[in-house]
Amino acid sequence: MLVDRNPLPDDLAADLRRQLAFVIEVDQMKAVIRETVIPSVDRCENDAEHSWHLALMAIVLREHAREPVDLPRVLEMLIVHDLVEVYAGDTPLRLQDDQQEVREREAADRLFPLLPGDQGDRLRGAWEEFEAHETAEAQFARSLDRLQPMLMEWMHDGQRWRDNGASAEGIRSRLGIIADGSPALWDVAESLIAEADRRGWLSPDEPGNSVGF
Amino acid sequence: MLVDRNPLPDDLAADLRRQLAFVIEVDQMKAVIRETVIPSVDRCENDAEHSWHLALMAIVLREHAREPVDLPRVLEMLIVHDLVEVYAGDTPLRLQDDQQEVREREAADRLFPLLPGDQGDRLRGAWEEFEAHETAEAQFARSLDRLQPMLMEWMHDGQRWRDNGASAEGIRSRLGIIADGSPALWDVAESLIAEADRRGWLSPDEPGNSVGF
Numbered sequence: 476m477l478v479d480r481n482p483l484p485d486d487l488a489a490d491l492r493r494q495l496a497f498v499i500e501v502d503q504m505k506a507v508i509r510e511t512v513i514p515s516v517d518r519c520e521n522d523a524e525h526s527w528h529l530a531l532m533a534i535v536l537r538e539h540a541r542e543p544v545d546l547p548r549v550l551e552m553l554i555v556h557d558l559v560e561v562y563a564g565d566t567p568l569r570l571q572d573d574q575q576e577v578r579e580r581e582a583a584d585r586l587f588p589l590l591p592g593d594q595g596d597r598l599r600g601a602w603e604e605f606e607a608h609e610t611a612e613a614q615f616a617r618s619l620d621r622l623q624p625m626l627m628e629w630m631h632d633g634q635r636w637r638d639n640g641a642s643a644e645g646i647r648s649r650l651g652i653i654a655d656g657s658p659a660l661w662d663v664a665e666s667l668i669a670e671a672d673r674r675g676w677l678s679p680d681e682p683g684n685s686v687g688f
Numbered sequence: 689m690l691v692d693r694n695p696l697p698d699d700l701a702a703d704l705r706r707q708l709a710f711v712i713e714v715d716q717m718k719a720v721i722r723e724t725v726i727p728s729v730d731r732c733e734n735d736a737e738h739s740w741h742l743a744l745m746a747i748v749l750r751e752h753a754r755e756p757v758d759l760p761r762v763l764e765m766l767i768v769h770d771l772v773e774v775y776a777g778d779t780p781l782r783l784q785d786d787q788q789e790v791r792e793r794e795a796a797d798r799l800f801p802l803l804p805g806d807q808g809d810r811l812r813g814a815w816e817e818f819e820a821h822e823t824a825e826a827q828f829a830r831s832l833d834r835l836q837p838m839l840m841e842w843m844h845d846g847q848r849w850r851d852n853g854a855s856a857e858g859i860r861s862r863l864g865i866i867a868d869g870s871p872a873l874w875d876v877a878e879s880l881i882a883e884a885d886r887r888g889w890l891s892p893d894e895p896g897n898s899v900g901f
Contacts, residue, residue: 478843481842484880484883487876491752495839495876498744498745498749498839499843501741502726502728502843503728504728504741505729505733505737506728514712514715515716515718515719516719523737524740526740527736527739527767528717530763530767534811535710535811536707536711547759550763551747554740590748626712629694630691630715632694659704663700663708667697
């Protein structure tokens with residue numbers, strides 16, 4: 476663990492010491508680099524920044540959820556949904572496969588038990604709920620997780636869409652999941668796709684054309 | 689605004705368009721650089737990462753609040769508490785003064801009205817509550833905001849404490865505020881200060897010696 480470089484003082488209560496070690500361990504979220512390029516400075520985003528941005532979006536955009544959602548649960552899911560990537564790494568949407576799921580489950584088995592008592596199980600529960608994509612809260616959280624990279628991509632004139640040969644149908648087929656959590660935000664995605672297509676950022680719709688990110 | 693570089697499509701509903709422009713505007717949190725060096729990679733932290741880390745800490749450490757707190761309110765405050773810095777910049781603790789407060793209020797006057805209806809007022813309310821340091825939720829949020837840089841500093845063997853001539857009393861006087869929100873986390877801070885002192889990282893207690901960050 477990261478904390479092993481400089482263990483916390485021995486006089487701390489054991490459970491609290493484990494909680495703080497966990498807090499230090501997940502600092503590594505700041506070193507998990509995603510492919511998304513952020514608009515404010517020209518560099519790739521990391522998981523910590525991404526998770527914060529989604530939480531902020533949940534607060535600002537909650538009224539656009541398909542049905543009224545429990546915002547605290549959405550926030551909790553968004554704050555923990557990428558934690559497993561400190562061990563499993565980030566996998567761009569176009570490269571996701573079964574192996575990624577195996578890697579992430581192994582990471583979860585290693586990460587969450589670092590917390591004392593049943594706290595790890597409770598955090599894992601939030602991650603599992605996000606992954607299962609069944610509750611209205613998980614679906615809304617996932618909508619934000621898919622829309623945010625689109626907004627970043629929009630601000631970069633579709634650079635990755637162009638680099639990766641994304642087609643309108645390719646994007647729709649992988650991001651259509653946004654509609655499950657928020658039809659209103661799916662309309663936004665459709666509007667961005669249509670305008671990107673008009674501007675010539677997208678490739679023709681042919682089988683196998685990718686989502687672009 | 690950042691979005692002016694590539695305005696969103698005209699066919700979006702006006703209020704939603706303003707919300708999305710706000711979401712893009714605050715991407716600049718990822719470019720507000722703090723002095724805290726993070727342990728996972730040797731570089732300074734930005735406001736977006738910091739805000740995410742605090743939200744995660746609130747979830748993990750909530751049982752250590754002085755009194756039971758409304759976690760959703762704590763999370764909301766932590767997610768928005770540094771937003772004004774996209775215009776006002778970050779001010780290290782040892783350099784904070786009245787001018788900083790003026791700069792942040794001006795930034796708030798500019799930032800929050802970007803949101804439609806009363807949404808800006810509601811977000812500003814969360815920021816004001818954090819700043820006022822009166823409610824149990826604000827005090828706990830502030831405890832985390834002060835403890836987190838200490839944990840990062842611990843992982844760097846007190847480098848900034850040493851560089852800036854921090855003394856045990858200097859740190860205690862500026863970070864004692866942690867105790868308001870969480871006596872248990874203040875005990876952690878005291879333990880880190882005592883051990884830092886034993887290791888020779890701190891300067892003698894003389895008037896004017898700084899908090900070190």
